[in-house]
Amino acid sequence: MSEYTYEKDASGIVTITFDSQGKSANTMTRAWFEGMKELMAKLSAEEGLTGVVIASAKKTFFAGGDLEEMLHGSMDPEDIFAYVEEMKAPLRQLEKLPVPVVAAINGAALGGGFEICLACNHRVLLNSPKAVVGLPEATLGLLPGAGGVVRLTAKLGLEAALPLLAEGKQLRQEKALKAGLVEELVDTPEELIPAAKAWIKANPEAAAQPWDQKGFRYPGGNAESANVRMVAAMAPTMLYNKTRGLMPAPEKVMDIAVNSMRMGFDSALRNESRGFAALLRSTEARAAITTFFFGMQAIKSGKVRPQGDAWKAGSSAILGAGMMGSGIAWAHASRGLPTALKDMSLENAEKGKGYSVKLADKAIKRGRMDEAKKDALLSCITPTDSDETFAGTDIIIEAVFEDISLKEKVIPETYKQLSDTGIYGSNTSTLPISILAESCPDPTRFIGLHFFSPVDKMKIVEIIVGDKTSEETLRKAYDYVQQIGYLPIVVNDKRGFFTSRVFGTYLDEGLALMRDGMSPVAIERAAWKIGMPVGPLAVHDEVSMVLTKKIHETHIALDARLGVENGFPADDSSNVKVGQSMVNMGRGGRHYGGGFYEYAEDGTKKLWDGLSQFKERDLNVSMQDAEDRMMYRQAIETLRCLDEGVLRTEVEANIGSIFAIGFPAHTGGALQFIHGVGLDAFKKRADELAAAYGPRFEVTESALNKLRSEK
Ligand code: NAD
CATH class of the missing domain: 1.10.1040.50 (N-(1-d-carboxylethyl)-l-norvaline Dehydrogenase; domain 2)
Structure with missing residues (x-):
């Protein structure tokens, strides 16, 4: 089965369109690598070749290395080294072709995907928020092992490359262009390949990478220049202040980048492979891949959600416009979920809405929102002091004072306004859900929805299942939390929850x-x-x-x-x-x-x-x-x-401990920490x-x- 399609036009330009078979995204698997070997042989033998365009048939451009294969493959450093060397070899061949090669990036090109782009002579990016580029490996405890560290350092110079590499920054649109990760933006997918071909025709001689040309100098200075020496001397201290010496990946990235400037290009690539092999074996990389990649995927794809139809709340009500209620109102409005925000007086409720006005104004000041978006967002929040305002609502979230008798009074009073299929949540931080549920006319529809403060920054909700909460209510609660863009973790009811x-x-x-x-x-x-x-x-x-x-x-x-x-x-x-x-x-x-x-x-x-x-x-x-x-x-x-x-899965324990409690992220979470030890x-x-x-x-x-x- 082929991993790509191959099409040569009348002007001698070959378009390679990656299309990993049986997968939703292109990844660097064994099959891809075998395909690349065959592809390079074919391109080298191609007669009348004038250029190559690399494109993708998927929604994303290329997802990068296959983490499943990496996590479960051999842990022998020599085996890992050999594996990475094999994977990166075709990229070296690609950039040594005697014709210009252009990447036509239609969607996310991250990690290995962007390393392919770096081996091209020119990069055209779709001007869309979905088309994000970068080398986020360090955030998974790894380093870009397919030439990413060495090429990005050579392309941008040490000072500009280091933060992108060590922090694993992902950029899109103008920011990617400005940072020099790509050279051209186009507005529609249809313009991508024509733009790539136009560049080839305008630059027929641009086949050699700068670093393969005689007299190459790193942007910003070579290794011995005063500026680069200063960056290399100061960067470790600045990094230590951020990572507290707990994360080996950014340190290794820095070390490989600095040293790559002191050796020949091919030796630098080999040195990078050695660095990758060392990191893949580290506790931190395994923890990060387990939790931040596979764990996150499990939660986002709903592996821990009860099976059943998807649910979407069309309207909501929040009781209590205090610190938490006003934060939850912001979360709802940010995702367009209409919300009645109720407090004891209209004045209090208005004040609660004022919190969203403040957050919106801050976002506008930072260039992250415009007035139209602010108006749309604020129009979702209706301050009120009356229950009738939210008659027939799909979800009620109680966030009044942490007082059991108050909650037991408010819950049955407001339950009447719930739609026939709606659910009732409490944001209590410690009161037992099963006890509060007794005050609810239908305890099967009652559940804990524990947000964290400040709600706009802490994007996680602890869902607490009471003794009588139904599976259907849990499923709806799970969908609601995802609907507003938060991470759900599900726990059973016991004092203090999890x-x-x-x-x-x-x-x-x-x-x-x-x-x-x-x-x-x-x-x-x-x-x-x-x-x-x-x-x-x-x-x-x-x-x-x-x-x-x-x-x-x-x-x-x-x-x-x-x-x-x-x-x-x-x-x-x-x-x-x-x-x-x-x-x-x-x-x-x-x-x-x-x-x-x-x-x-x-x-x-x-x-x-x-x-x-x-x-x-x-x-x-x-x-x-x-x-x-x-x-x-x-x-x-x-x-x-x-x-x-109380906890149902390890994944939820790990994600919950990091995002809700602040357990150190480099461990991969509280239970992954035990595995690491x-x-x-x-x-x-x-x-x-x-x-x-x-x-x-x-x-x-x-x-x-x-x-x-x-x-
Ligand atoms: P808060 O004191 O800031 O706000 C409570 C609001 O409820 C007040 O505005 C009050 O006027 C209103 N209220 C009281 N009785 C009401 C009624 N009958 N109808 C409508 N509104 C009424 O409290 P908070 O910090 O927002 O906490 C609210 C809930 O969230 C509590 O159960 C708390 O345990 C929980 N919680 C708090 C935090 C936190 O960090 N503060 C975190 C998670 C959960």
Whole structure:
């Protein structure tokens, strides 16, 4: 089966149209590579050849390397090296053809796909938001191994190429043109091939790449120039500030790029293959591919969604125009979903809509929105103080105060307005969904839809399935979350669900370290070193200890009502003990004028000097232990959630932990982190921590076995 079509016109230009058989996108598989070998032989023997155009029969231009093949292939570095060398060889042959070669890019050309384009002499890009180009390999823990690092550095110079390579930037339209990734834009797909051919006819001599010509100089200077030496000297420090030394891929990319300038082109390509082989074997690459590629694909394609017809909400209502309600209204309006935004007074509801006005104005200022789009967006939000405004709506999302009796009053009152096929969601962050569902006339249509703050930036929703929630409601909730462009992760109902529960362990461990005698500065530093976005003490201040105290009291009252003892958070936890003393001392958090930090008028903050009172013992905790304690607490709690059936899949645990909790992304998520350490090594270290610091670090074999059986 052929991977491409081959067509020669009267002027001697051959158009190669890639069309990987049986796949929706062109990928660099073995079959493609075999096809390329045959193709290069055919082109080399072609008589009267005047040029070559590379095009695609798919919606995207070319998707790049086959990650499935890479993840499951041999891990022997020599085998990987040989594989990459084989894959990149036809591209070298392509750029050495004695005629000009032009890429006609009709859609996304990323990774390997764009590396093919770089081996061409000229690139014509369709002027469409879908036609995106770039080398995002570093975001998957890899480097562009088909000549991308070496060619982009030679094409743009080190200074311009480094950020594109190390950050894996993807560009489209004018930005791609301006950055020099492509040379020409056309407005319609029909113009692509004619434009490519026109360039060939106008530039019949442009067959050799600049780097294959005598006297080639890198744009911006060769390796020994002062400018390049300065970039090479400063880049690692700048990178370290961003990656905290946790991501080997951008470092390797930088190293290969700098060194490629000091060697011959073919040696540089071989050096790049060596670098690729080293990275593919790394824990970080495997984690990134597993979670960010396959995991994301599983969630987006609905692998974890119950089977059934697709559902689309045509209208919606949000109760409570506070911080969360107004953020959710923005999310709805951004995707054109009409929304009634209800609060106790029209004035409050208008204020909630005002939040979207502010976000829209900010987007306009940044050139990301125009007035017409703003008007269309705002017209989707109807502020109201009356239930009748949303009679017959498809989805109601309750986001009133976190007060169980208020919610139990509001839910049955507003349920009446739901359409016959509609669903009812609650945005509660900790109240049990199954309990709230009892106040809903039809609990099968009731579900948790837990958004995160700030809603416009945190594009993930934890869907909580109550005891009586139907599969149909779950499916509709899943579709609704995707309809508004958010990532759905599905969990079962238990105190704290998944995200609040695991996030709580991070906050708790920060305070436990303080009680064990570690200095607050060192605690925040340890959190930075492991890659947490914000240190635990700073997060406490943002969340506010007042809120944590309220949640604790709510759950005590709930326990009393139900005659159970769940405790959330537990009475003897550091979150409760230290948190409550802070509130009692009038240090409830940033919103209350200060907490673990003191906040100055000029926006700066410093740790409060009264924190030494929380030191209960001096365990002389090492930095390594502190780092592990914060990582392991979260990973162990996630594992417990899986073991207890709160979490349904590993994929959701990993994606949820990164995007909702801020678990360090380089690990691939909280459960992938355990796989990366190795299950036995993880258990051994957890046992050590349990022996030194307490049973909260205990890991049961049954939980680990769950992880073993899921793989
Ligand atoms: P908020 O205090 O900012 O807003 C609550 C709003 O509800 C207020 O505007 C209030 O006037 C309104 N309200 C009260 N009673 C009402 C009624 N009967 N009808 C209509 N409106 C009414 O609170 P928030 O931070 O937006 O939280 C709302 C919900 O979202 C809570 O359940 C909370 O636990 C949950 N949540 C909060 C966060 C967060 O970070 N703040 C994150 C996830 C979930």
